[in-house]
Amino acid sequence: MDTGTTQLAQLALQLEHAVDKLRGIPVGVELVDDNELVQRRILEAAHTARELRAMHPVGSTDRGRQEQRSRRRVLDALQRGMEMRTIVHASVLDDPGKAARIRELHSSGDLHRVVDEPIQQLLVFDRTVAFVRTTPVAYSPGALLIRQPTLITMLVDLFEHMWRKARDVTEPVQRLTAREREVLDLIAEGRSNSAVARALSITEAAVGKHVASVFAKLELPATEDVNRRVLAVLAYLRGTAR
Incomplete structure (x- = not known):
């Protein structure tokens, strides 16, 4: 604590x-x-x-x-x-x-x-x-x-x-649902989609949909120059650390 x-x-x-x-x-x-x-x-x-x-x-x-x-x-x-x-x-x-x-x-x-x-x-x-x-x-x-x-x-x-x-309340991370925050929290621990799926007892396909939704809500476009998982985790950590 x-x-x-x-x-x-x-x-x-x-x-x-x-x-x-x-x-x-x-x-x-x-x-x-x-x-x-x-x-x-x-x-x-x-x-x-x-x-x-x-x-x-x-x-x-x-x-x-x-x-x-x-x-x-x-x-x-x-x-x-x-x-x-x-x-x-x-x-x-x-x-x-x-x-x-x-x-x-x-x-x-x-x-x-x-x-x-x-x-x-x-x-x-x-x-x-x-x-x-x-x-x-x-x-x-x-x-x-x-x-x-x-x-x-x-x-x-x-x-x-x-x-x-x-x-x-205006921070982009606040747009995420409770499930999306759970997924991103596990990704922040370094887990793969399959590991996240096991931890949450959902399918890997469901995890993929949640991850795609996270990318969209955080306005992270798909490019060859950046790793969106890393950027999503950084945005999440900035939004939750106080």
């Missing part, structure tokens, strides 16, 4: 212990069980906030009009000057629709970064109020509404630690 991961685990453990101690005690921590009430409280906080830090373990489950309203609210908040930074789990980018929406928001000013390790759903407005899901499952009902300054500081520290480790 590297130093960054150890520090992250320590911060998460401190937060967990602090929340356990403060449950039920009127010191700036409120348990809100009703999801609609949680959403209203979030909208109230967002209405006047100038800054938002957010972490989302998966993409939004909203569809149709709900998703359009959510996107519109974010764009409106950006237009009135809110500074927004969002960390998402890498699995979100496996869905082309969600990936396109994230890149649109990123280009509009809601800066996104990507992580591979599990994260909790979190919103922190202006270093004054935070929302944390009561269970580590995305979009589960209920949340802790936190105004306690010490806990807010810990949550901000947790977010900033993750932000420094995360990767920019």
Whole structure:
């Protein structure tokens, strides 16, 4: 376990212990069980906030009009000057629709970064109020509404630690699916296509298709002058090393 991961685990453990101690005690921590009430409280906080830090373990489950309203609210908040930074789990980018929406928001000013390790759903407005899901499952009902300054500081520290480790969502390697990243990870270990196929329990032909897709997404044309496997590995290492 590297130093960054150890520090992250320590911060998460401190937060967990602090929340356990403060449950039920009127010191700036409120348990809100009703999801609609949680959403209203979030909208109230967002209405006047100038800054938002957010972490989302998966993409939004909203569809149709709900998703359009959510996107519109974010764009409106950006237009009135809110500074927004969002960390998402890498699995979100496996869905082309969600990936396109994230890149649109990123280009509009809601800066996104990507992580591979599990994260909790979190919103922190202006270093004054935070929302944390009561269970580590995305979009589960209920949340802790936190105004306690010490806990807010810990949550901000947790977010900033993750932000420094995360990767920019616009990096080409972020276009790869989870399976393509697995294939490229094994190639980075020096394995042949047949060895990759054995390791993943898939056919060698399937590996070949994944490799071809990786080359296309990383925009590596076939030429006699370069080894695309080496260039793909280098791009992967640049995109994952932080």
